[in-house]
Amino acid sequence: MSKYNKADQKKMKIVKIILGIVVALSIAFFALGIFVRELTYSSEVTINKPLPEVFKIFNNDEKLSEWIPEIKSIKSVVKTEEVKGSTYMITVNNQGNEIVLEEKVLDFVNNERVKLFFNGGGMLKIDDYTFETSSNGNTKLSLITNVKSDNFILGCMLPLVKGKLAEQDQQYLNNFKRFVESSND
Template identity: 50%
Template sequence: MKAIKIILGIISVLVIGFFLTGLIIKETNYTAQVFVDKPVTEVFSVFNNSENIKNWIPEIKSFEVVNDNPGKTGSIYKIVVENQGEEITMTEKVLAYVPNEKVTLFFDAENMLKTDDYLFCEEDGVTTIILKSSCKSDSFIMACLFPYFKGTFQEQDQAYLNNFKEFVEKK
């Protein structure tokens, strides 16, 4: 009986800890970075050409323009991604667009609200792309989970940046 009480006590502490995570940590933030051996004008152009996105994010099944603004800011896109055999539809909105310097994208993907801030700078013909990401959720349970998956999110975005680097350097 004493062993059952100890086990239940441990489980209770873990459950309370899990739910406290969602109350304490409202947003999960991380960064990723890549160096591309091409000038910033070329890198920025290839990065923002929607026809290229499937070449560096292989999970994308379709990319549809919903609203394409001339200055890019405010443009909205519908993206279908395949994740472990399941199709997820998300909306991408361009929050900021400064040619050859910055692109900020907001994604709404079923309980995951993600902001990606891409910064571009060039030095000696090498372009640095720095990604600053922020994830949060409308769902309390998902908000509790995100901090535990920070490393996974960061690895995935780093892999996408590495794929982009390979793609643009082959051009």
């Protein structure tokens, strides 16, 4: 005769199945961090204003919080004459928590390109913005984003939040479009 009755055996089988599922999900979660080291995605918007005006507003730090509302403050740490190499400390409100990001300008070509590196909150992010004049005189603003993590656990989560990150960056570009098109600068 078995040491356990049928009810106990059924409960143990259910526990084993649940543990198996938990182990499988854990392995899958950690495998994400091993196989997916970084994310790349793009966003784009066409703005009904001329490129020089769009570029000027885009690079006005005092207007940044108009289209990225989470920004609480921007402090210049190193400011270079050619802009490239300039560094800033940006304080953002992330769902009620303040996070300080270091921003470094990796490339700056007037009326063509702004490439920024952000480090903070466990994420390393490069935003590469390009500006082009479209055939009808409007401005096409494109963004290619690359995101990595500086720790393994956060890296495991990156593939799970890629859609949210891409959606947020697209929303910022849409906010910028609305702000520029309503602006009289």
